[in-house]
Amino acid sequence: MKQSQQITRNYAQALMELTNNDLQFQELLLNEIKTLDKGISQVKDSWSFFNNPGVSKEEKKNIIKKTFSGKINEKILNFLLLLIDNKRFNLLPEIHNQFNKLVNKSQGTIIAEVYSTVDIDTNILQKLKQGIEDTIGSNKKVEIESKMEPSLIGGIKVKINDLVYDGSIKSRLENLKQRMGV
Numbered sequence: 001m002k003q004s005q006q007i008t009r010n011y012a013q014a015l016m017e018l019t020n021n022d023l024q025f026q027e028l029l030l031n032e033i034k035t036l037d038k039g040i041s042q043v044k045d046s047w048s049f050f051n052n053p054g055v056s057k058e059e060k061k062n063i064i065k066k067t068f069s070g071k072i073n074e075k076i077l078n079f080l081l082l083l084i085d086n087k088r089f090n091l092l093p094e095i096h097n098q099f100n101k102l103v104n105k106s107q108g109t110i111i112a113e114v115y116s117t118v119d120i121d122t123n124i125l126q127k128l129k130q131g132i133e134d135t136i137g138s139n140k141k142v143e144i145e146s147k148m149e150p151s152l153i154g155g156i157k158v159k160i161n162d163l164v165y166d167g168s169i170k171s172r173l174e175n176l177k178q179r180m181g182v
Contacts (some may be wrong), residue, residue: 001012004091005027007091008094008095008097011088011095011098012099012101013081014100015079015095015102016102016103017028018075018079020021021104021106026059026107027103028073029075030099032072032073032076033092033095033099034096035165036068036076037092037096038091041056041093042075044100049112050084050089051089051090057084060084061081062075064081065081068080076098080092083095091175107141108139108141108144109140109141109143110127110132110142110160110162111143111145112132112143112158112159113141113145113157113159113160114144114145114146114147114150114156114157115148115149115156115157115158115159115168116146116147116148116152116155116157117148117153118148119146119166120146120156125144125146128158129143129144132158133152139178150171151170152167152168153168153170154169155168155169155170155171156168157171
């Protein structure tokens with residue numbers, strides 16, 4: 001495991017511990033981090049600013065305080081300041097991702113990433129979700145994240161945690177190539 005992955009998991013775990021297993025507070029923190037991550041990414045050159053060693057920690061912290069003080073939960077604000085102090089602010093997107101996984105696990109939610117070459121109809125996604133829930137059982141809630149991946153050529157690929165069900169044409173062609181020894 002790469003060191004940055006372990007670091008992001010540690011920060012995400014620290015955030016999780018702040019919630020004291022309060023599911024509503026977990027959702028609140030997750031939504032705020034998601035909004036922050038998305039908002040910062042939409043501002044041109046914001047990541048460059050926060051990753052610039054020529055900009056002092058105090059300048060970065062002042063920007064965060066002026067922008068978010070009183071608008072986000074105090075624990076998230078302090079968390080952002082801690083990331084700046086520890087020169088880890090650039091890891092916020094991955095920390096968000098790891099925290100999301102921890103919250104889903106805590107709440108018994110499984111995320112199924114569905115990759116396809118085109119947008120999948122909502123009815124088909126709902127049937128797929130029901131099929132996954134029936135397969136998994138044990139009262140687990142499934143959320144579908146639909147993603148576009150033109151390289152699949154056709155069909156779909158479903159990723160649940162580390163398990164991948166690949167029914168794409170690309171995968172079938174690669175398997176055929178291997179069997180033919182090409």
